[in-house]
Amino acid sequence: MKTIFLLATLSAAAPPPDSGSLLVRCGRLIDGLSDDVRTGIEIAIANGKIEAVGRDLEVPDATPLLDLSHFTVLPGLIDMHTHLADRAGATADLSVYFEIAREEQLAKARANARATLDAGFISVRDVGAYIGFLDKALRDEIDAGRTVGPRMQVAGYYLTIPGGGGDLLVPGFAEKDIPDHVRQGIARGAEQFRQKARAAIEGGADLLKVIASGAVLAYGGVPGEPEMTEEEIRAVAEVAHASGKKLAAHAHGARSIKEAIRAGADTIEHASLIDDEAIVLAAERKVALSMDVYNGDYIATEGKRLGWPEEFLRKNAETTEAQRQGFTKAYHAGVPIVFGTDATVYPHGDNARQFRIMVERGMKSMDAIRAATSVAARYMGWEDRVGALEKGRFGDLIAVEGDPLEDITVLEKVAVVVKGGLVVRAPADVIR
Numbered sequence: 001m002k003t004i005f006l007l008a009t010l011s012a013a014a015p016p017p018d019s020g021s022l023l024v025r026c027g028r029l030i031d032g033l034s035d036d037v038r039t040g041i042e043i044a045i046a047n048g049k050i051e052a053v054g055r056d057l058e059v060p061d062a063t064p065l066l067d068l069s070h071f072t073v074l075p076g077l078i079d080m081h082t083h084l085a086d087r088a089g090a091t092a093d094l095s096v097y098f099e100i101a102r103e104e105q106l107a108k109a110r111a112n113a114r115a116t117l118d119a120g121f122i123s124v125r126d127v128g129a130y131i132g133f134l135d136k137a138l139r140d141e142i143d144a145g146r147t148v149g150p151r152m153q154v155a156g157y158y159l160t161i162p163g164g165g166g167d168l169l170v171p172g173f174a175e176k177d178i179p180d181h182v183r184q185g186i187a188r189g190a191e192q193f194r195q196k197a198r199a200a201i202e203g204g205a206d207l208l209k210v211i212a213s214g215a216v217l218a219y220g221g222v223p224g225e226p227e228m229t230e231e232e233i234r235a236v237a238e239v240a241h242a243s244g245k246k247l248a249a250h251a252h253g254a255r256s257i258k259e260a261i262r263a264g265a266d267t268i269e270h271a272s273l274i275d276d277e278a279i280v281l282a283a284e285r286k287v288a289l290s291m292d293v294y295n296g297d298y299i300a301t302e303g304k305r306l307g308w309p310e311e312f313l314r315k316n317a318e319t320t321e322a323q324r325q326g327f328t329k330a331y332h333a334g335v336p337i338v339f340g341t342d343a344t345v346y347p348h349g350d351n352a353r354q355f356r357i358m359v360e361r362g363m364k365s366m367d368a369i370r371a372a373t374s375v376a377a378r379y380m381g382w383e384d385r386v387g388a389l390e391k392g393r394f395g396d397l398i399a400v401e402g403d404p405l406e407d408i409t410v411l412e413k414v415a416v417v418v419k420g421g422l423v424v425r426a427p428a429d430v431i432r
Contacts, residue, residue, distance in 0.1 A: 018047075018419070023043075024045065026073040027039065030072065049394060049420075066418070067432055068430060075373045075386070076396030078372050082116065083127065087105075088343070109135065117424060125152075161227050163221075193233075197235070201245065210247065214253070224255075226259070227256070233259060240264075248268075252273055261281050262281070267338060280333070283330075288379045292342040293327050293357045300313070338376045395421035415427060
């Protein structure tokens with residue numbers, strides 16, 4: 001089956017973003033909201049937005065037809081934890097960020113963005129980069145139609161303590177030799193973090209990101225060991241919420257998870273060593289967990305093959321199974337789960353491999369889909385834009401062969417991607 005990539009050849013004369021109009025004929029339709037799977041439904045998209053969802057829709061005669069009657073159609077997927085401006089596998093030698101040219105890194109980010117979009121993830125929350133606001137430059141290019149990629153929210157630089165999980169202190173490199181631009185978010189004490197948070201928002205951040213406790217793939221620290229204090233996290237949360245922004249907290253350990261929730265975090269990333277008390281607290285306060293339950297497999301196999309630091313492999317082994325058990329308990333306790341992959345550990349575009357682990361660990365397939373559509377949209381604050389196939393939202397959809405409710409792995413092989421009514425990729429024979 002020949003696949004065409006309609007946006008791959010966009011030039012300086014590219015159409016405005018999200019300006020497409022289409023009539024989409026669906027075989028099976030999963031709308032991202034209900035448990036129902038409908039058949040024989042059409043979607044009318046005009047000027048990038050969904051105008052109607054129903055049967056036998058009337059559209060202008062010149063409207064192109066996208067015939068997906070042999071596919072399952074879903075909303076464009078959402079990944080709540082990407083790092084498009086980073087390099088998958090660079091964890092093996094973090095010093096690459098000390099010398100890489102900005103334009104070279106931006107070119108890599110553009111490629112990451114395209115791979116992520118082609119995989120069906122039409123919206124992403126980019127939760128930080130070692131090279132501060134490179135992701136903002138990428139976001140602005142995509143919004144202007146100069147680069148093909150997903151809709152983006154960006155956090156900019158990590159807010160982290162000196163030597164913390166977001167600080168690029170690397171063994172063998174003197175602190176004075178590490179460029180300032182990779183350490184922009186380092187602070188200590190509530191007032192310093194407040195200042196750094198304000199600067200991030202003034203620089204164009206759509207959300208803020210704190211490193212509350214020790215990263216697995218970081219030198220020297222202990223996974224789950226508290227880094228930022230509850231007072232420091234609260235200072236950042238206050239700045240974020242006063243500006244209408246969300247706060248994401250990278251937190252592996254039970255203590256720091258609870259402190260981050262109490263301090264006002266909206267979502268918790270990783271949560272590898274979450275305990276029962278933290279699960280209850282997250283459920284009570286409706287704080288969502290973004291748990292990258294797939295990447296432990298990648299680190300264990302590819303990390304060893306590629307020679308990643310032994311320290312990282314050991315820490316990964318210590319946390320992977322614990323995290324998956326915590327995921328199952330949190331899901332059954334009613335904690336909101338949002339889809340997030342930490343997509344810099346493994347190649348961008350492999351995001352959907354996580355669905356399999358989520359379902360294997362007890363999540364219903366429809367709930368896994370909602371975690372990457374309507375639930376994710378709600379925790380991004382974009383519930384009126386993306387995450388569901390209903391009137392008024394952007395015309396963002398994907399299509400797969402097969403039934404993801406019977407075999408969730410079909411989401412790893414997305415056949416059709418439509419962003420704002422523009423066909424990004426599709427088999428040639430479905431466009432009429």
